[in-house]
Amino acid sequence: MELFTVLVAGFVCTVVLGFLFALKRNQYWADRGIHQYKPLPFFGDMLPVLLRRKTLGEHLMEMCRAHPDEKVIGFYFFMKPSLVINDLELLEKVLIKDFSHFADRGPQPKNVVHMNLFSTTGNLWRAIRNRFSPMFTTGKLRFMFPQISGLGEDFMNLLRTKREKVDMVDYFGKFATEVIGVTAFGLEGRAMEENSEFREKAKKIFEPSFSNYVKFVLGPSLMKLLGVPPTNNEMLYYFGPAVKNAMKYRRENGVVRHDFIQHMVTLQQKGTIEVDKDDVSDEILMMDHVPEMKVEMSDNLMIGQSMGFMVAGFDATALTMGWLCYELAMHPEIQSKARQEVKEVLEKHGNRLDYDTVREMKFLSTCLKENGRLHSALDVNFRMVTKPYKVPDTSAVLERGSFVYIPNLSIHMDPKYYPEPEKFLPDRWIVENTDKSSCKYLPFGTGPRMCIAMRFANMEMMCAIAKLLLNFEVSIHPSTKLPPRIEPYSFFTYPRDKLYFNLKKLNA
Numbered sequence: 001m002e003l004f005t006v007l008v009a010g011f012v013c014t015v016v017l018g019f020l021f022a023l024k025r026n027q028y029w030a031d032r033g034i035h036q037y038k039p040l041p042f043f044g045d046m047l048p049v050l051l052r053r054k055t056l057g058e059h060l061m062e063m064c065r066a067h068p069d070e071k072v073i074g075f076y077f078f079m080k081p082s083l084v085i086n087d088l089e090l091l092e093k094v095l096i097k098d099f100s101h102f103a104d105r106g107p108q109p110k111n112v113v114h115m116n117l118f119s120t121t122g123n124l125w126r127a128i129r130n131r132f133s134p135m136f137t138t139g140k141l142r143f144m145f146p147q148i149s150g151l152g153e154d155f156m157n158l159l160r161t162k163r164e165k166v167d168m169v170d171y172f173g174k175f176a177t178e179v180i181g182v183t184a185f186g187l188e189g190r191a192m193e194e195n196s197e198f199r200e201k202a203k204k205i206f207e208p209s210f211s212n213y214v215k216f217v218l219g220p221s222l223m224k225l226l227g228v229p230p231t232n233n234e235m236l237y238y239f240g241p242a243v244k245n246a247m248k249y250r251r252e253n254g255v256v257r258h259d260f261i262q263h264m265v266t267l268q269q270k271g272t273i274e275v276d277k278d279d280v281s282d283e284i285l286m287m288d289h290v291p292e293m294k295v296e297m298s299d300n301l302m303i304g305q306s307m308g309f310m311v312a313g314f315d316a317t318a319l320t321m322g323w324l325c326y327e328l329a330m331h332p333e334i335q336s337k338a339r340q341e342v343k344e345v346l347e348k349h350g351n352r353l354d355y356d357t358v359r360e361m362k363f364l365s366t367c368l369k370e371n372g373r374l375h376s377a378l379d380v381n382f383r384m385v386t387k388p389y390k391v392p393d394t395s396a397v398l399e400r401g402s403f404v405y406i407p408n409l410s411i412h413m414d415p416k417y418y419p420e421p422e423k424f425l426p427d428r429w430i431v432e433n434t435d436k437s438s439c440k441y442l443p444f445g446t447g448p449r450m451c452i453a454m455r456f457a458n459m460e461m462m463c464a465i466a467k468l469l470l471n472f473e474v475s476i477h478p479s480t481k482l483p484p485r486i487e488p489y490s491f492f493t494y495p496r497d498k499l500y501f502n503l504k505k506l507n508a
């Protein structure tokens, strides 16, 4: 009985102390003179997201709309004080001008195979980014195009086999996985096969689910503390050997191709990277003085980069194409205009679809741009504070390791920047835009840490959508729930209910 009383008293004390701690925690921003939203103990401001009522992006947009005059708004990501930036000038500082204070996304993973470009920090990130950027030059992309276009043809053949009630996000996922599989893993012809193991493994990485959401909520620091690897180990065992074998095969057989694997083989042949002095060509990265450091271009580091391309790349590409398909289906007149343009450009160039002819499809590219605004694959982005930062016009100093959030959705849906923001209006991009603020349009992020593969992704999407328009007329299947909502438990802007389409074959 006595033991029972002690246990109950202990439990009650723990609950009371925990509660008091949570209340105190929720004063963090108020104590620093920063306007804060409406935190609850333990849940902070996250209850609506946890209850699946809205996405984090929608929630941050609500905060920004409720306080239009606050440049920053404090909120609580559960117990973690975080800040949402509600001012483009300050955002420009965070993402570009004061980059060295916000250079990372989280703590550096320990194991080298988890050190991909997305997750690495500081000098290691800087060194890898510098060496991987040349993969995406116009010359390299031009060479890659025929391979992507060939995969696009296989994709059209796959679509010919199923034309009713097609889950296009899933089908674009097969195509995008195949593209990454071929270019970054040297694995050919796997993802578009029926019951493809490769596709199933890749799909699991960011599949919207409660468990994936919990991992995201835990955040990198807690995940590290609890030993949850940032990249699923099962994926690693599956994909790792593929990269290793592909690189070995190329080295031993002198096979040369125009893809990411080839670039990695070349980097290995060039040997260790020495990061020992400030590099003038690297000014844009704006890192502070760099201490001496050597980066071994090991197989594991390369596997990490391939995994990173998979993690960062295929979901976002597939989803963006899925949403564009949705907009084209909802706006048949825009779909016809885009199809007409594709036909005219091809006729002009003897039916040649290549890097340069795709770039002539101006109207299609405005459709893609407008789609990126309305349906960014990430409706929220974030940065970790890497050096203490005094928030301008306040007395608050952001501590190292805290997080700031970029409300992509709120910016993209702001009528100040985009009149009638809820409408799909590709023509808004035809008018010469004199406002050069890069922080108004963020589907690929901006600044030194923006998507390294933006041009590659745009090329891939233009190629696939041009082929789709030539081959099929796309319409919404009646079973699709309209208007679509976004899944709050997803890292990316996946639709909560599937988007189904009918495809009518055209005489290409």
Ligand code: HEM
Binding pocket: 117, 118, 119, 129, 308, 309, 310, 312, 313, 314, 316, 317, 320, 376, 377, 378, 381, 382, 442, 443, 444, 445, 446, 447, 448, 449, 450, 451, 452, 453, 454, 456, 457, 458
């Ligand atoms: C439509 C397709 C894509 C979208 C919308 C997209 C979007 C993004 C965004 C928003 C970021 C974060 C940028 C920031 O924090 O400022 C990012 C980073 C990144 N993306 Fe993409 N991405 C796409 C395709 C790809 C593809 C195909 C690849 C690989 C081949 C890729 C590789 C990466 C990498 C490695 C990073 C991290 C860059 C760094 O931290 O230096 N992305 N992407």
